[in-house]
Amino acid sequence: MVEIRLRDSRTKRVVPLEPTAHPGRVAMYxxxxxxxxxAHLGNARPAVVFDVLYRLLRHVYGPDAVTYVRNFTDVDDKINARAAETGRPIAEITEETIGWYLGDMAALGVREPTHMPRATAYIGQMIAMIAALIAKGHAYAADGHVLFSVASYPDYGQLSGRSVDDMIAGARVEVAPYKRDPMDFVLWKPSTDDLPGWDSPWGRGRPGWHIECSAMAHELLGESFDIHGxxxxxMFxxxxxxxxxxCCAHPEGKFARIWMHNEMLQVEGKKMSKSLGNFFTVRDLLDQGIPGEVIRFVFLSTHYSKPMDWTQEKAVEAAARLFRYVQNIADYADLDTAMDLAPEQTVLDALKDDLNTHEALKALGDMDGAADAAKLARNLVFLGFFTETTLRARVDDYKKGVQMLAALERRLSLLRDDAMQSKDFTAVDQLKARLTLAHVSVQMTKAGVRLRPEMDFDPAKLEGLL
Ligand SMILES: [Zn+2]
Incomplete structure (x- = not known):
């Protein structure tokens, strides 16, 4: 078996994945x-990237041997600000947003992780971890705050590979009177009565952002686990x-062995931003009629470690490819037997090589013609472009459409014969216009009438023509 190799951002080396923390199991946060x-389009990139890794891990280790945790940060000053702006309760905002997120990610073919912990359900674990850090001399309470003492951890900066001085210069480090050192960061902060808060040994307050992931990862995955993404x-x-x-709260553990970071997303070569007017959400694209599998295809055409440039041209190209694939499957594949196939080795090998999705899509592209149609179906499902159910529905729609076209070919042919006699082509032209509207190409030659579905073929628009 070819082993899975992943690039570790900490060591900047491609290393074999050797799950050792829990024998036979892989854990990812x-x-x-x-x-x-x-979620804006950039937010969706890590969800899609790590979904592909999750699918690969499930295939290699078995679905029950993989634990994937992806959290929801549901306590944060941005949420508090949104509640204050809108006058809506915080719980209503977070509940609604979580529903949106799950719906939008599902549209992109993202499987739900094993655990989706919400920070507010782990406040007790955060308080316990903060107390342990204080007890070990890595944190201190001051003015209702608790701060992590960066100077107490000599390895600080190992991930980003920057010195503390560089970090101070590069980041907007907040100087505050309660901090011993400007680099120290907040583990706990006091809440006024109008803000969400929990009782703690340091008074009523709420956690800083960073501590939630440490506490939830520890609770759900233990002191050491395999991948953090x-x-x-x-990163910093x-x-x-x-x-x-x-590492300070649990020095006996290693925390994450492999760190993986996806690069950012751009739009037509520019950073996505509200001020440039090129900012959009996943929902915006779906509402424009761009199917989730097309968005997924564009995402996966670029390796996760490179900036991903979203362009209209790529979306059109991806839609055309996926349409050809569905067409090929509808024409030649038996889906029942297709789903019994194993994912193709070329696809697996590409993914095992540091999640080379670009190569995996190339391998899909090589599955051409009648002989490979079943393979194509199986691998489209494996890569998450469709579920077995959605692919079946797509193929059935396509086949039904093709049957309707066969009947419409005969109809158009008869209408043409009549029109030749009567010299009145109104009925022929009307039918042709309706067909064009449904994205059907119409070829009328001496040999006969030929109707072919084109990309965006919409059989629903043929209703009532027969
Ligand atoms: Zn985190």
Whole structure:
């Protein structure tokens, strides 16, 4: 068996995945969204990237041997601000946003992780971890706050490979009177009565952001686990701080063995931003009629470690490829036997090579013609573009459409014969217009009438023509 090799951002080396923390099991933690608004397109990238890894791990180790945790940050000052702006209760906002997120990610073919912990359900574990850090001399309470003492952890900066001086210069480090050192970061902060808060040994307050991932990862995965993922914008300070907290609270553990970071997303070569007017959410694209599998295809066409440039052109190209695939499967594959096939070795080998999704898509592209149609179906499902159910529905729709076209070919042919006699082509032209509207190409030659479904073929628009 070819082993899975992944690039570890900490050592900057491609290393074999050797799950040792829990024999025979693989555990992965990925930082999830802060839930106050719709996921923008960039937020979806880590969800899709690590979903592909999750699928690969489930295939290699068995579905029951993989634990994947992706959290929801449901306590955060951005959420508090949104509640204050809108006058809506926090719980209503976070509940609604979590529902949106899960719906949007499902549309992109993202499987739900094993655990999706919400930070507010783990406040007790966070308080316990903070208390342990104080007891071990890695944190101190001051003015209702608890701060992590960066100077107490000499390995700080190991992930981003930066010196503390560089970090101070590069980041907007908040100077505050209660901090012993400007680099120290908040583990706990006081809450006024109008803000969410929990009782703690340091008074009523709420956790800092970083501590939640350390506490939830420890509770659900233990002191050591295999893979920690997230966007590379989280590397500093978030992940650096997670390492410091977890390794100081549990020095006997290793926390995460392999760190994986996906690069950011751009739109037509530019950073996505509200001020440039190129900012959109996953839902915006879905509502424009761009199917989730097309978005997924565009995402996976670029390796996760490279910036992903979302372009209209790529979306059109992806839609055309997926349409050809469905067409090929509808024409030649028996889906019942197709789903019994194993995923193709070329696809697996590409993914095992540091999740080379670009190569995996190339391998899909090589599955051409009648002989490979069943393989194609199986691998499209394995890679998450469709579920077996959605692929079946797509293929059935297509086949039904093709049957209707066969009947419409005969109809059009008869209408043409009549029109030749009467010299009145109105009925022929009307039918042709309706067919064009349904994205059907119409060829009328001496040999006969030929109707072919084209991309965006919409059989629903043929209703009533027969
Ligand atoms: Zn995190």
């Amino acid at each position: 990925v930082c999830g969204p802060t839930v106050y608004d719709r 997230g966007g590379n914008d989280l 300070p978030h992940h650096e701080n997670e390492i410091a907290q977890s």
